[in-house]
Amino acid sequence: LHQSWTDDLPLCQMCGVGTAPNCVYGPDGKGTQSHTNEDGHLRFRGEDGCFLYGVFNGYDGSRVASFASQCLTAELLLGQLNSSHTDNDVRRILTQAFDVVEKSYFETIDDALAEKANLSNYLPPHNEVHTHTHTHTLCKSQKVQDRLKELEQEVSGGATAVVALILNNKLYIANVGTNRALLCKSSSDGQNQVLQIGRPHSTDNEDELQRLAALGVDSARVRQAGQIAGQSSTRRLGDYPVKFNYNEIDLLSAAKTRPIIAEPEIHGSQSLDSVTGFLLLMSEGLINALESAHGPEQANQEIVAMVAAELAQQSSLEAAAQSVVDRIKRLHHDVYVSGRQRATYCSRHEDMTLLIRTLNYTLADGALTPTQGGRIYPVSVPYSNSQSTSKTSVTLSLVMPSQGTLTNGTNTASTLEEGTPTPGQSPTATLQSTNTQTQSSSSSSGDGSLFRQRGSQAAQPDETGRVPPYVDFSQFYRLWGSDHSDGQSTQGGLGPQ
Secondary structure (H helix, E strand, O other): OOOOHHHHOOEOOOEEEEEEOOEEEOOOOOEEOOOOOOEEEEEEEOOOOEEEEEEEEEEOOOHHHHHHHHHHHHHHOOOOOOOOOOHHHHHHHHHHHHHHHHHHHHHHOHHHHHHHHHHHOOOOOHHHHHHOOOHHHHHHHHHHHHHHHHHHHHHOOEEEEEEEEEEOOEEEEEEEOOOEEEEEEEOOOOOEEEEEOOOOOEOOOHHHHHHHHHOOOOHHHHHHHOOEOOEOEOEOEEOHHHHHOHHHOHHHOOOOOOOOEOOOEEEEEEEOOOOOEEEEEEOHHHHHHHHHHHOOOOHHHHHHHHHHHHHHHOOOHHHHHHHHHHHHHHHHHHHHHHOOHHHHHHOEEOOEEEEEEEEOOOOOOOOOOOOOOOEEEEEEEEEOOOOOOOOEEEEEEEEEOOOOOOEOOEOOHHHOOOOOOOOOOOOOOEEEEOEOOOOEOOOOHHHHHHHOOOOHHHHOOOOOOOOOOOOOOHHHHHHHHHHHHOOOOOOOOOOOO
8 A cells, every 4th residue: 555644644642552473483482473464553643632543453464454444544533523423423433434444445356356257267177277288378377377366365355453432532442353442440549440342253252143143144153163264253344255255155155144244343432531541452363362371361450460560660652562562472482382281272373463542641751640649550460380270360559659759658769868869760669469359459467567666766757858768778779770771671670571
């Protein structure tokens, strides 16, 4: 595709994207990429307080994913939406946009389809090829076959999409297929509430199986097969063979009308007023890599914990998103190399894309408005030891104080003597054990012995109004300094490795 007009739209600055290409591991654990990256994404700021984000998972080529991201943007950000629209208007406009994308895409392959149909007539039937001794005919027939292969490539391929639209500070999610949207809301007491918005349109989605059954498709067989023409999605953009020749596909041949559709399921609106947290859009490849490595039970909590931890450390959203993707890539690889029980699920992964959109969220360097008094992020740390295959989670809260404040009565960086460099990059992380049953984030009373009063003078503030430290942090800052000075994480350092 040529330089696209969408390149002129302003990118949203409250958004970061991390990506990694697909990978197949050899027996030695080394990875090789098996095809070019087919994922796509978009993140634009429109007029009138309108924002558009999307993650696309392409397959059999990237044409549909890149076409869809450009076309959707054209259908949604050229004045179609404005702040006077109701929820119903927005849902209608979103549904219409997907419809236009699907139709327009098939128009772009019209010529290739016509040429393909035309050339197929030139090929002699298989049994006649060998009776022709005429090399000219054979040579021509070879050329036709080569061209048909090229055309086949041009007309095949599809994509799934998850799109988020924010208008009037309300969130709408439109989904086609198997990517995922998560909304994470941090409450004042430091708990993260994680909402998965919508369910994937996959071969084990009950509603989708019912939809297919109503068309005459044997849904039990679909569920058992786990995929349709190589993909697990029951809704897709593009994919000409599945849309137009479905009667030639064994699983779908009984369908009365087109069974695999491009119609989005739309959720919303959800008000974002007074919501603090972030929105995540994840491609199927990213979700699958994490679920293959650790099982599906905690995947959402785990990714939210990783994002919160990286946002607390990184100074840019782009860096945070990329760090999370890199961590998942490493996790997946490590499970494969470990040879543990789940290693068999981890011999390869698809392209991975993660889009993070913050909502009134403070980054490590306070680039956005700093919150008073700091905030608490629960971080779920998966615990596993090589003997046991079960995994328990330890929940910690990461308290991120704003500079020079007391958080939860815990002494923070403000107690440093003059001359000790205060880390500019990142606030102090105070770890407190959280009791998962009661969801309280206060330290358990048993810790009292750590901070026993050292006489009455210990609690007296000095002339700057600060209380002298109970705990010597010099070791912490030495490690912290060496860890961050060169921008490279050193192994024994702090922070997630």
